[in-house]
Amino acid sequence: MNSFKGGTYPPKYKKTSEIAIEEIPLPKIAVVPLLQHVGSPSKPVVKAGDIVKTGQLIAEITGLISARIHSPISGKVLVIEKRLHPFGIGIESIIIESDEKDERVEFHPKDITKLFPNEIIDIIKNTGIVGLGGAGFPTHTKLWPPKDRKIDSVILNGCECEPYVTCDYRVMSEETEKVINGLKLMMKILDVHNGYIAIGIKNKDLIEKLKDKDIKTISMGSKYPQGAERQLIKTVLNRKIPYGKLPMDVGCIVHNVQTAKAVYEAVYEGKPLYERVITVAGSVKEPGNYKVRIGTPVSEIIDYCGGLIGDVKKIILGGPMMGLTQFSLDVPVIKGTVGIVALTEKENKIYESTNCIKCGKCINACPEELIPTAISWFVESGKYYELANYNPLGCTECGSCEYECPSKIHLVQNIRTAKKLMKTLKY
Ligand code: SF4
Numbered sequence: 001m002n003s004f005k006g007g008t009y010p011p012k013y014k015k016t017s018e019i020a021i022e023e024i025p026l027p028k029i030a031v032v033p034l035l036q037h038v039g040s041p042s043k044p045v046v047k048a049g050d051i052v053k054t055g056q057l058i059a060e061i062t063g064l065i066s067a068r069i070h071s072p073i074s075g076k077v078l079v080i081e082k083r084l085h086p087f088g089i090g091i092e093s094i095i096i097e098s099d100e101k102d103e104r105v106e107f108h109p110k111d112i113t114k115l116f117p118n119e120i121i122d123i124i125k126n127t128g129i130v131g132l133g134g135a136g137f138p139t140h141t142k143l144w145p146p147k148d149r150k151i152d153s154v155i156l157n158g159c160e161c162e163p164y165v166t167c168d169y170r171v172m173s174e175e176t177e178k179v180i181n182g183l184k185l186m187m188k189i190l191d192v193h194n195g196y197i198a199i200g201i202k203n204k205d206l207i208e209k210l211k212d213k214d215i216k217t218i219s220m221g222s223k224y225p226q227g228a229e230r231q232l233i234k235t236v237l238n239r240k241i242p243y244g245k246l247p248m249d250v251g252c253i254v255h256n257v258q259t260a261k262a263v264y265e266a267v268y269e270g271k272p273l274y275e276r277v278i279t280v281a282g283s284v285k286e287p288g289n290y291k292v293r294i295g296t297p298v299s300e301i302i303d304y305c306g307g308l309i310g311d312v313k314k315i316i317l318g319g320p321m322m323g324l325t326q327f328s329l330d331v332p333v334i335k336g337t338v339g340i341v342a343l344t345e346k347e348n349k350i351y352e353s354t355n356c357i358k359c360g361k362c363i364n365a366c367p368e369e370l371i372p373t374a375i376s377w378f379v380e381s382g383k384y385y386e387l388a389n390y391n392p393l394g395c396t397e398c399g400s401c402e403y404e405c406p407s408k409i410h411l412v413q414n415i416r417t418a419k420k421l422m423k424t425l426k427y
């Protein structure tokens, strides 16, 4: 099997993979941020006092890269104001009070045999689909590359290389047909005949389930970050993306498996994106995989899961390697939220950093072939002019270097600082 250089092997903690998806009750109040995607924030098309239905358009696209937003519940718009966002800042959000009826707008399924690729793209755009693996790039934009990029392959990413997170495994297992047919829609749009679904090596049961004459299922190694786009493409197609380039520059488009399911539901069922499956794991009473409405506060989800257990010191949205640590449980689930992980003091040991012992482990672990120790050192010593020689902007913030570092140096934090310095000081 092809592989990629570097990486690491954090423990998996994937017990929730055995737990079937369960639907969480509607939130009493949904907090729907106007920014849940890469690009410009959406613009509200409702105002305080408006009555909305589940699936109704509540915010419209602005600019070239943006996404529509639909109401996750039926009820009344209370206010549009800044609320704390998982990114750690206040973002304008539409606050909707549930009427507990979950009254839906009418969905309009389409006959796929009568649709041209541009019409499928319009459906995807109109239903507000963005990448559900965490990045949140608007899907309609990704599926419409410039004409000079010849795409020959679409890969669905089902690797879930982050510890704890198992929601994609459950979706592939329980909603297999939707995932496969969502991928086929993407292949139809791009006029591509090579479709791949990349799965974790431990999930061999999926190979039989996902069997389809038009699609190849690839079992990936357990190395982290196997699910990162650049590493995934290297492993599946043995193509290396040059620094500063995109997957489409090497003829490939990567989507998450839940994005494929959402595309299927948009086209075949006419359903907008207003819910997703997440994993709740770590120190909670009833960990599992839950279908939740976008805008549900994290606190309500944790309550539904029986609450936290033990001395929880850290709540992460996403996995522990690349997820976002939260200051407050009032933040809502957004389209890109893959999970909620609660860690106790023991599970999340905060180590004091000690001096670099020049062991080189961070260099060996870096999948982008950077020298993390050097970047970190130049930031700490104020020798910013050296940074341009070490390409900190090439860092994907995967965390492999820091995970491997025996001196527990805060490499990722220092590299983030280096990236900011490169942009602001224009080195
Ligand atoms: S330098 Fe960046 S890309 Fe390399 S291992 Fe560290 S976090 Fe990952």
Ligand code: SF4
Residues within 6 Å of the ligand: 355, 356, 357, 358, 359, 360, 361, 362, 363, 372, 373, 404, 405, 406, 407, 408, 409
């Ligand atoms: S892994 Fe840590 S101790 Fe080893 S060279 Fe890198 S920064 Fe230094």
